[in-house]
Every structure is written in structure tokens, then in C-alpha cells.
Amino acid sequence: MRRRPDPLGTLALAAIAGAFGPLHAQESGSGLIREPDSPLLISREWLPVASVTMAFPASARSNREALLAQAGDAALLAALREATADQPVRVTYDRDATGRYFIATAAPEVAESVLETMRRASRTTLPTRLVDEAVSALRRDLAFRGELPRSQFDRIMDAHLRGAGGTLDGGSPVASPDSAGLAAEITTGSPASRWGPPTWVVVGNEEAFPTDESRAIPPFLVVGAPARPPEPLLTRVPSDAVTHWTGSVFRFPSQTTLLEAFFVRLLLEELLESRRDPDLFEFDTGIDALGRLVVRLSTSAEMSGSWETRLDEAILRLGSEDGGVRLDQLLPRVLSRWSRELAPAPGAGRAAAEALLRGATELQAASFANSAASLPSAERLRAVARGTTLESRVVYGGG
Amino acid sequence: MPAVVCLLCIAALIGASPGFETDTSSRSSDDPLVPDSVLTIPSGPTLILERTAGIPVVGIRVSAPLDPPWPGAARILVEQALDRARSRAEAIGAELWGGVQDGRIAFHAIADARYADELAWVVRLLAAEPEAIGAGGAIAREHARLDQLAETPRGRLVLEMEGRVLGGGGGALPVPAVDDVRDMWRRSHARDRLRILVLGDLPLHWVFSDLSRIGAPPGPPAGAPFMPPPRTLSFPESPLYTWSAAAFSLGPAHDPAVLAAAAALRVGLVRSEMPNAAVNMVEGPNDRSGWLGITVRAARRRDADAAMASALALMTEEGLDAWWTMGAATARSDFMAAASTPAGWLALSDRYHADDGSTNARTALERLTTLRRQDLAPVLEQFQATLFRPGIDR
CATH class of the missing domain: 3.30.830.10 (Metalloenzyme, LuxS/M16 peptidase-like)
Known part of the structure; x- marks a missing residue:
């Protein structure tokens, strides 16, 4: 089996690790705990492209929070695409019940600069132009889809899942959002200041993240929901x-x-x-x-x-x-x-980010x-x- | 595995296998965008191997030249092959795909590495000779497809260009018969014309024993392939709209400048203001004889003409000036997205493979990364030189 180290990839990932300092090992019962805003680095021996994943937790508090996240994420995605337009990079976006994921697929040699670009974007107030475009697109989408039964059901389920206690008021039609209000709220601060420091995962092609295989990794349990008033069956x-x-x-x-x-x-x-x-x-x-x-x-x-x-x-x-x-x-x-x-770098990065958002340690996320x-x-x-x-x-x- | 050891293994295998001759060539690379080994077996397929560690899947792609250049026959051939292999692929959760891509008939199957043996079986089924039984459904669907296309101006453009670019004349190529499909298989799937790409942590002897004998006997049948003359399409005049169309050849689609120019044109068309007209882009198969088309629909002839003139004005250096950076970024972004997946890696390695080793996915990415505005000039000249204005509204 081959593979000779790729000097560019090695340099890039070494620089990434250097830029954020070592992954400070905070010993816990189950492995390393990531420092806030520092990347989890996962290495792959064979990897044609690297991936950088930036993830925020899903916004689950209210419909308005969800709208803010939707418009803000669209603006952030546009900003990331503009910022990386001159590099061999593709930035995609996805979300699920756990998180919102911005995934850059990049040549290994530019992974470091892509990570830096994404970090900068997450800490900067989004350009008004992009926010206005995103809010306007959201309004159009809501006008088209907002009152469809499918959308109403999704809001009902979202309310149910966040423990609305059986009131299920989330099913009512969403009023067309106040554009100026939404845009103003999004541009009050950076995405990181609103949603907290993002979770980062870099999948690279070298031994950037030394997994200690001799050490048993406790399995990451999915259950652990806080006690809640019981919902009707x-x-x-x-x-x-x-x-x-x-x-x-x-x-x-x-x-x-x-x-x-x-x-x-x-x-x-x-x-x-x-x-x-x-x-x-x-x-x-x-x-x-x-x-x-x-x-x-x-x-x-x-x-x-x-x-x-x-x-x-x-x-x-x-x-x-x-x-x-x-x-x-x-x-x-x-x-x-x-x-x-899990074979492509973006898939592995997304899986690790999801595990981290759920509270897994670095080792557990890398293992996942x-x-x-x-x-x-x-x-x-x-x-x-x-x-x-x-x-x-x-x-x-x-x- | 070092190249030397590879060669020793090959030599040992060849010695043990009477079907193989000793004339093989092999290269080795440490760049994931350049295959580890390219082995050309006399009277056998070209094997393009990438031995990977640490990824949990195995991917196999088989591609064959489009010979004769009859897309309808290829579509039926592909549909029959997928039907043959589907149930076995589903049993192991394999991703299965087939189609005409980059001027070749291609298939891929990708599954968990534990099922490599079953996957090889799936690939053998994909490359097997098409049977007469079961062909009726695929042929009927091709008839329906052509009839459906002929009903709309945009579909008519597709048919015209397919006949013109691939068949050599205007008009639509007819639906092939069972024998035509089988003839295509004998020519295109002749063993010495196949390319087999394997991505996975597999021993070389596995690849040889499982994949080197698929397809038709080597050497295509003597004589030129049968190609029917295209038939002229009749089309009723649209009572509501005036339609206008233009199309041009893409030239070699493996040229990154072509990809960037096509992407820039796409962006330019979407972003340009074309009042009182609907402008759409129609794309032919993305292959070495691919093409792009533009259709314009307007209530009045002068609006249609003005919109087409604006669209064609984009096909100049000045016209694309505002869009070429975005086009190049799109082409790079598409490349990265493809390279990140096993299916995309196989497709890129197939697309950029040159028998003399002069091009590969790495050289393409380098070209895409260093693309300058002036690199698009020859591409635009090619666009202009092949510009064709078919009548699609009468």
C-alpha cells in the first residue's frame, strides 16, 4: 500500500493545527474536549479533496428564530461563495434537526485559507446587500409555500418536538416576516455572536489528528434527553x-x-x-x-x-x-x-460535526x-x- | 504498493493466465487525482487502478466508445444493462448508474468494500451482451421519448442537434432495432476497447481475475457500422409564440477552458435582461462532441430577434467579460464537488485519461486553477465557427 505524504497537504494541515494551537486536551472520562472555535481534524490516507465543515446548532426555539436562521444562513452562504470564488472550492449548505452545516470542498493546499475565510465570515457582520437579498428570497418562498399543508405540518411537528406541551400553536400560518426587522436583526452582529462559536471539522489527508487507537473510546450514547412534561400519545x-x-x-x-x-x-x-x-x-x-x-x-x-x-x-x-x-x-x-x-470528505466532516453538536467528544466524533x-x-x-x-x-x- | 511490486504481481498473473500477453505498461503515482496504475492488456481492456486506503467503499466504472455514434441505441443498451444488474446491486446497496458521458457509454457501481466480489458480478452483468428478450420495453420508451421531444420547439432542437453533431446531418435519428443495439454492443464493448476504472483497496489479482474478461470478444466486426439517415422532422407552426434557436459545438469538453466558457455563458444568459422574451439554454450530452443551444420564445418576432441577438452577443470576449470569472469559478467548483466522491473521481479519471498520459484530472485542475480570460478566446472562436441556426418553429 502506498502513499507518500503530500507536502502541500501536510503543510496546509500543519498550518491549520498551528493556527489554532494544539487541540488542548481537557481530560474527561471519555476523551479530548475541543476548545471552542477550534477545528476537529480528521485525517484520511487517500483523499483527493479536503473538506471544511462549519456547523451551528439547529435553531429550535421559535418560528421566528427559524426564519432568522434561514435568512442569515442564506446570506452567510452567499458571502462564503463570494469570498472563495477565486479558489478551487465549492461551498454547500445543509440542515437537519441537529444542526446547520456549511461545507467547503477544497483542494488540500487551500484548506487552510478556506478555513480562515470561513472563520472570518462567521465573526463578521454580514453585508447588508446579501442579507436584504436573503430576506427578500425568504419572503418570496413563504408567500409561495408558507400556507401549504406540508409547511403547516412541518411547523406543527417542529413545535411538538420542541415541547410545545400540546398547544401546537406552530401550525398557524406564518405572517409574512417584517423584512426590515429581520434584516436589522441579522445585521446586528456576526453569525458567531448570535449562534455561538461554530463547530469546526476539517477532513484532510495526513495524520493531522492522531487518533490513539490503543485507547478505548467510550461509545457515544444518543439518549440523554432532559426530563420534560409528558406529551399526549x-x-x-x-x-x-x-x-x-x-x-x-x-x-x-x-x-x-x-x-x-x-x-x-x-x-x-x-x-x-x-x-x-x-x-x-x-x-x-x-x-x-x-x-x-x-x-x-x-x-x-x-x-x-x-x-x-x-x-x-x-x-x-x-x-x-x-x-x-x-x-x-x-x-x-x-x-x-x-x-x-462517509467515503467522501464532506460526508465524513458532516457526520463528525453532527456528533460534536450532539455533545460527543473529539474522539467519539472522529470515531463516528x-x-x-x-x-x-x-x-x-x-x-x-x-x-x-x-x-x-x-x-x-x-x- | 510500489510500482515494481505491482509489475511483479502482474507478471506472475500473466504467466499464470494463458489469455494475457506480457506486453503491459504501468505507471504509478502518489497524487490522488492521478491513478496509481494504468495497465494496457493486449486484446484486453485498459485497466485504470487507484488503490485507496482508509475509505470504506469500492467503485468500479466501465466505459466504452460510442460506436456507432447513435445515442438512441446507447440509451437502449444502457437501460437493458441496468435492468439486468439492478436486483443484484440492490441486494448489496450498491449505487448503480449508467449513461452516455464524455462521448462514451459508461456505467458505475459503488458499494461497501465488504461486497467487492458481488460488485464485480454486478459489473459483469452491466457489460454483458444485450438480449432480445426485454428489449421491447426499452425500444418503446425510446419511441415515446423521441415523440415527446418532437412535440416541442426545444425538443426539436435537441433532436436536430443530436442528428447533426453525432449523426452528421440534420433531422432526428430513428429508433434502433434490437439488432442495431446488439451490433453497437459488439463494436463498443469489444474487450480491447473497454476502459475499466477501479477505486478501492483491492489486490491486483482480484481485478485481473474478476474484470479482465468482461465485454465482447476483442476487435470490432469488420466494416463500417450501420447508421440510418436522419429523418426530417415536421413541426406545426406555433399559434402563440415566435421561436428562435441557435446552437454551437462545445469542442473538446475535457478542455477546462470549454467548461469555463460554457458556465460563463450560462451565468450570462441567466443574469442578462432580455425583455419580453423567454431565453433558455439547452445542453446536449457533455462529451467530446457536445453542444450548447439557446432557445428564445417571444410573442413578437422582433422581440425574439432582439433577445437572440443579445444572447449571441455574449459569445464574444467583450460579451463574456463580466461573466468569465464566475464561469471559471463554477467550473472549478463543479470539479471539486465531483472529485470528492468515488463516482465523481471515476468519471473525472475516465474523462481526462489519455492513452499517452498527457492529460489527467490533475492537469485539468491545474488548468482550471490558472485559467485566464484570454484562454477563453479560442473557445469562443470555436463557438462562433460552429454556430448553427436551426429552424424549430415551422
Whole structure:
């Protein structure tokens, strides 16, 4: 096996590490703790391009916070693209229930300057021109989509997930945001001053982050949600939408690791996909910031109940010994999906950033980004599925 | 693995395999954008290998020349191949793709490295001879595609350009028959014309034993391939709008200046004000004989003419002046995005492979990074020289 060190990549990553100082090891029970605003460096022996990920936690406090994040992120993305236009770099953006991710894919030799550019952008007030454009685009989007049943359901689920205590006021139509107010709020300070120091991950091609393999890395557990007033098991929100929307929240058993939770989610997706029929319009799965499995389905009105039952059965089937054959059949597909997700540098960087946002240590996050090499066993996944229970369900639509 | 050891392995393998001759060539590189080894096997495929460590997947791409240059036949060939391989690919969660890209018929399959053997099987199915059974559906879909394209001015431009650039004359190429597809497979998939790219931590003997004998027997059948004459399209006059179209050849798409100029033109068209007219860009296959088209739709002829004149004015150095930096940035950004994924790495390595070793993905990136405004001048000259104004509204 080859590979001779790439001098440019080595220099770049050494400079990155130098620029931010050593990753100060704050000993804890489970590994290194990252200094605020310093990058987690993950090395890959074979890597045609490097990636730099800047992540902020998902804004989950209110609809207005979500709008601020949406417009602010669009402006920040435009600023990053303008700032890197003369370099071999691509900047993309994604978000999920845990975080908002700005991912730069770059030639290894410019990774250092890209990281510096992104840090500068996160600490600088965004240009008014870009903020105005972003707010204006957001208004257009809301005018077009704001009152669609799908958007209303998403707001209801978001409110439900952040513990609205059953009031579910998030379903009301969002008033067109006050442009001047939003823009003014976004331009009051830098993104970092509003959302806190970003989480950074650099995936490079050298031994920039020495993983101590001799040391056991405690598994990162996905469960740890703070105690909350219990939600009602079933909440029905009537509306005149013809399509039925169902949001189901499941809780994993204690001692479930993040990786096991991801795998059960992917297995469930594969199982639902294999049983798909024309009455299931779309479905989406995710693991929210509190480590719960969230499944959203849209179905025809007649088949809504049937699909809720099928969803519950699918999880039971994954966990049952009789259903073991089914899980074993699905597992290769999930393994390949996961490997393909983590093989590119941006995918590995994004996975590590997500783990960090969830509270993992550096070692745990790096291990998660490299987890395709050490996957959970079918037995263990069956046990996790067996212990996964329905926490609450929201049904929207159907008059 | 050092190149010397590679060569020893190859020599050992060749000695053990009566089908291989000893005339092989090999290069070795430490740059991830330059394949480790390129092995040319007499009467066998060209193997382009990148041995990777630390990434959990294996990717295999097979590409063959588009011979004859009949995209419809290639589409049917690809569709049948994907149908053959799909269920096996799904069983191991492999990403499966096939299409015409960079002037070649290409497939890739990518899966977790644990399933390398199954993946090789998928690739063998992709490269197998098309069967008559099952071809009817693919042919019917190609008929439907052509009929659908012929119904709109934009679709008519696609058909005209496909016939003109690839078939040599105006008009649409007809739908091929089963025998035409099989003839294409014998010519294009002749073993000595195939390129097989492998990305993964795999031993060389695995690649030889599993992949070196796929495809049709070496050497294409004698004689020129059958190419039907394009048929003239009839098109009813639009009662509501005036349409206007222009198209031009891209030239060699592996030339980064071409990619940047095309991207700049795209940006310029989107950002330019064209009052009272809808201007769209139509892109042909991104290959060595690719093309770009512009369609204009307006209620009045003079608005259509004015908008087309503005669009064509972009195809000059002065016209692209405001957009070329953004075009170059877009081309670089697209390159980086592609290079970061196994599928993209395989496609770039295939696109920039030259038998004499003069070009590769690294040289392309270097060219993209150092591109200057004046580098676009010859490309624009090529655009102007191949400018064609097909009638698509009557």
C-alpha cells in the first residue's frame, strides 16, 4: 500500500493545527474536549479533496428564530461563495434537526485559507446587500409555500418536538416576516455572536489528528434527553388538507449509541421503501437533537391509519427474532449506504460535526466519522429496535 | 504498493493466465487525482487502478466508445444493462448508474468494500451482451421519448442537434432495432476497447481475475457500422409564440477552458435582461462532441430577434467579460464537488485519461486553477465557427 505524504497537504494541515494551537486536551472520562472555535481534524490516507465543515446548532426555539436562521444562513452562504470564488472550492449548505452545516470542498493546499475565510465570515457582520437579498428570497418562498399543508405540518411537528406541551400553536400560518426587522436583526452582529462559536471539522489527508487507537473510546450514547412534561400519545390536528400527515416520535432504549440509532433509522427507511405503495406519498426519517427517532409520513386519507400500523409493525419486525431474516437482508444495503455516505470528505466532516453538536467528544466524533470500518452487529441492532417505543404521534389533515 | 511490486504481481498473473500477453505498461503515482496504475492488456481492456486506503467503499466504472455514434441505441443498451444488474446491486446497496458521458457509454457501481466480489458480478452483468428478450420495453420508451421531444420547439432542437453533431446531418435519428443495439454492443464493448476504472483497496489479482474478461470478444466486426439517415422532422407552426434557436459545438469538453466558457455563458444568459422574451439554454450530452443551444420564445418576432441577438452577443470576449470569472469559478467548483466522491473521481479519471498520459484530472485542475480570460478566446472562436441556426418553429 502506498502513499507518500503530500507536502502541500501536510503543510496546509500543519498550518491549520498551528493556527489554532494544539487541540488542548481537557481530560474527561471519555476523551479530548475541543476548545471552542477550534477545528476537529480528521485525517484520511487517500483523499483527493479536503473538506471544511462549519456547523451551528439547529435553531429550535421559535418560528421566528427559524426564519432568522434561514435568512442569515442564506446570506452567510452567499458571502462564503463570494469570498472563495477565486479558489478551487465549492461551498454547500445543509440542515437537519441537529444542526446547520456549511461545507467547503477544497483542494488540500487551500484548506487552510478556506478555513480562515470561513472563520472570518462567521465573526463578521454580514453585508447588508446579501442579507436584504436573503430576506427578500425568504419572503418570496413563504408567500409561495408558507400556507401549504406540508409547511403547516412541518411547523406543527417542529413545535411538538420542541415541547410545545400540546398547544401546537406552530401550525398557524406564518405572517409574512417584517423584512426590515429581520434584516436589522441579522445585521446586528456576526453569525458567531448570535449562534455561538461554530463547530469546526476539517477532513484532510495526513495524520493531522492522531487518533490513539490503543485507547478505548467510550461509545457515544444518543439518549440523554432532559426530563420534560409528558406529551399526549396521540394528538389530532384537524384541517381541510386532503392529504394525511403523520409525525411519529420514537424513543430508543437506554445505552443506544448514535451509530446504532442511525442504523436502525436507515433499516427502517429501507423496510418502508420496500413496502411502499401508491398510498404512501412520501416519508422522511430523522433523529432529532434529543436523540429521538422522528418519522413523518404523508398518505391518502383512507390509508392513514393503515400506514401508522405498518410503521409500528416495521419497527417490531426489525426487532423480532422472526424478522431477523428481514433485518439480515436489509443490512447489506444499509452498510453500503453508510459507507458511501462517509467515503467522501464532506460526508465524513458532516457526520463528525453532527456528533460534536450532539455533545460527543473529539474522539467519539472522529470515531463516528470513521465508523464504516466497525459497524454494529445484527444482534445488537435487533435489540435496539426491540426496545424502541412510540413516545407520541401527531396526525394532521383529513378535515 | 510500489510500482515494481505491482509489475511483479502482474507478471506472475500473466504467466499464470494463458489469455494475457506480457506486453503491459504501468505507471504509478502518489497524487490522488492521478491513478496509481494504468495497465494496457493486449486484446484486453485498459485497466485504470487507484488503490485507496482508509475509505470504506469500492467503485468500479466501465466505459466504452460510442460506436456507432447513435445515442438512441446507447440509451437502449444502457437501460437493458441496468435492468439486468439492478436486483443484484440492490441486494448489496450498491449505487448503480449508467449513461452516455464524455462521448462514451459508461456505467458505475459503488458499494461497501465488504461486497467487492458481488460488485464485480454486478459489473459483469452491466457489460454483458444485450438480449432480445426485454428489449421491447426499452425500444418503446425510446419511441415515446423521441415523440415527446418532437412535440416541442426545444425538443426539436435537441433532436436536430443530436442528428447533426453525432449523426452528421440534420433531422432526428430513428429508433434502433434490437439488432442495431446488439451490433453497437459488439463494436463498443469489444474487450480491447473497454476502459475499466477501479477505486478501492483491492489486490491486483482480484481485478485481473474478476474484470479482465468482461465485454465482447476483442476487435470490432469488420466494416463500417450501420447508421440510418436522419429523418426530417415536421413541426406545426406555433399559434402563440415566435421561436428562435441557435446552437454551437462545445469542442473538446475535457478542455477546462470549454467548461469555463460554457458556465460563463450560462451565468450570462441567466443574469442578462432580455425583455419580453423567454431565453433558455439547452445542453446536449457533455462529451467530446457536445453542444450548447439557446432557445428564445417571444410573442413578437422582433422581440425574439432582439433577445437572440443579445444572447449571441455574449459569445464574444467583450460579451463574456463580466461573466468569465464566475464561469471559471463554477467550473472549478463543479470539479471539486465531483472529485470528492468515488463516482465523481471515476468519471473525472475516465474523462481526462489519455492513452499517452498527457492529460489527467490533475492537469485539468491545474488548468482550471490558472485559467485566464484570454484562454477563453479560442473557445469562443470555436463557438462562433460552429454556430448553427436551426429552424424549430415551422
